[in-house]
Amino acid sequence: MGASDGLAAYFGRSRRNAVLSWLLVAVLTVTIVAGAFLDRREPVLFSVVAIAVVAAPAIKFRDPAVVPPWYFVGLVCLPVLWEAFAPAPPTTGFVSSLAVATLGLLMTVELDRFTPLRLVPWFAVVLTVLLTLAMSGLLNVLRWSSDVVLGTTYLLDGRSQDAVNAAVMVEFVYATVAGLVAGVVFYLYFERAGRGGTTPAGPSSSTGTQSTAAGRDGSVPSRALGEPDAVGEADTVENATGVVLSDRLGIATRRQVQLVRFMQVVLAGLFVYGLWSRQIAVVTNAALGLGITFLPAILERDYEVAIEPGLVLWVTLAVFLHALGTAGLYDAISTWDHLTHTLSATVVAATGYAALRAIHLHSDTIHLPRWALFSCLLVFMLAMSVIWEIFEFVVDQGALRLDMEPILAQHGINDTIVDMIFNLVGSVIVATWGTVYLTEISESLARTLERQLGTAD
Secondary structure, eight states, X not given: OOXXXXXXXXXXXXXXXXXXXXXXXXXXXXXXXXXXXXXXXXXXXXXXXXXXXXXXXXXXXXXXXXXXXXXXXXXXXXXXXXXXXXXXXXXXXXXXXXXXXXXXXXXXXXXXXXXXXBOXXXXXXXXXXXXXXXXXXXXXXXXXXXXXXXXXXXXXXXXOHHHHHHHHHHHHHHHHHHHHHHHHHHHHHHHHHHHHTOOOOOSOGGGTTSOTXXXXXXXXXXOOTTOOOSTTOXXXXXXXXXXXXXXXXXXXXXXXXXXXXXXXXXXXXXHHHXXXXXXXXXXXXXXXXXXXXXXXXXXHHHHOOOOOHHHHHHHHHHHHHHHHXXXXXXXXXXXXXXXXXXXXXXXXXXXXXXXXXXXXXXXXXXXXXXXXXHHHXXXXXXXXXXXXXXXXXXXXXXXXXXXXXXXXXXXXXXXXHHHHHHHHHHHHHIIIIIGGGGHHHHHHHHHHHHHHHOOOO
C-alpha cells in the first residue's frame, strides 16, 4: 500500500505482523466454534465480522501478508483473550466497547482503501467514535427487538423495566468512554505515524481498486460548490441546483414566517404558564425551544449561513410540539412522544447531513459518496440517540435524587428503545427523501468554512 492508499498507508505489512495477526484470527475462529457449541450468538456474530474485516485486505490482494497491524487485531480480540486468560471476567462493558471501536477503525480504513470514500485521520477517528456509540445503540435495539418478537431474554429477562434501562444506560456510558479513549489512541497513532514520515510499502495501487477520481496523494480533486460529485456519483439536477423546501410546502413564504412567529408567541406563553404553575419542565423546555427558534436568524446574521423559511418552520415545529408535550400532551396522547421524537430526529439528522456535506464540499481530501453520506447519517443519528438517552437518564436520576420535578424523564427500557427506533426512522426519512432540501444550506455552510478557515488543502 503506497502513498496513494490514503489511510491504509499508515498500516504496513511484514512477516512478523502477518503471523501474529493470523494467530489472533485463529483465536477468533476458536471463539466461533465454542460459541456455536455453547449457543452464544453474540460472540459468534462479532467474531465472524471481525474475521471478515481482518481478512479482507489479504483476500483482496491475494497476499496473506496484507493484514491490519497485529496490535489492532489484538484489541479486537481483547474480550476473548480477557475471558480466556484473565483471573476474573470483565465487570464492565469497557473492554468489549474498546474492541468494537477498534473494529470500527479497521472498517473505516478499509472502506477508505477499497471504495471511493476518502477520509483523513481526524475524520476517521471522529467517525470511529460515533460508530462505537452507534453500534452500542443498535445492539441494544436488536436485543430488545429479539426479546419482544422472538421471546429471547437478552434484555427482558425478568428484571423491572427501570432496572434493565439503568443497566443499558451504564453500558452506553462505557461505550462512550471506550469510544473516546479509542479515539484519542487512534489519533495519536496516526499523528505519530505521520510525523515519522514513513509509510511501509505494500501492494501496488495498480490493482484497480483506487478510484480514478483520486489524486496521487489519495485526495480527490476539489469540487466547486454545486458541482456533481466525482467517482460516478453525479448528483441529479435537483441535487445540483437545490430544491427550496418553502416552494414545496404549498404555503406562501409570508405565511410560513407568520406560522413561525405564532409558534414563538405560543412558546413564550408556555414559558409564562410554566412560571405561573411552577412547572420547571414546562419552563425549561419552552425557554430552550424558544431560544432554538432564533438560532437560524443568528446563524444568518453572524455567519451568513442562509436558511430559508421552510427549514426554519421545520425546526420551529419540532421544538414547538415537544414543548406542548411537556405541558401535558405527552400524558394525554400516548403517540405524541413518537411524533416528537421522529420530527426532532429529522432536525438532528438534517443538521448532521448539512455539516457532513459541507465538509465534503469544503475539503479536497475528504470525499463522501452518496452511500457514505447515507451511512454516516444513520451512524450519526444512532450515536446522538445514545448520547441523548444518557443525558436524559442523568437528568431524570438527578432530579429523583434531589426530589425535584424532572425536566426530562425516562420510563423504562421499552420507552428508551422505542424512542431510539423512532429517532432512526426520522434519520432514514431525511437520508432518503429530505437531503434534496438541504443542498443550499450545506453549500452555504461550506462557503462559511472557506471564509473562516480558508480553502482546504
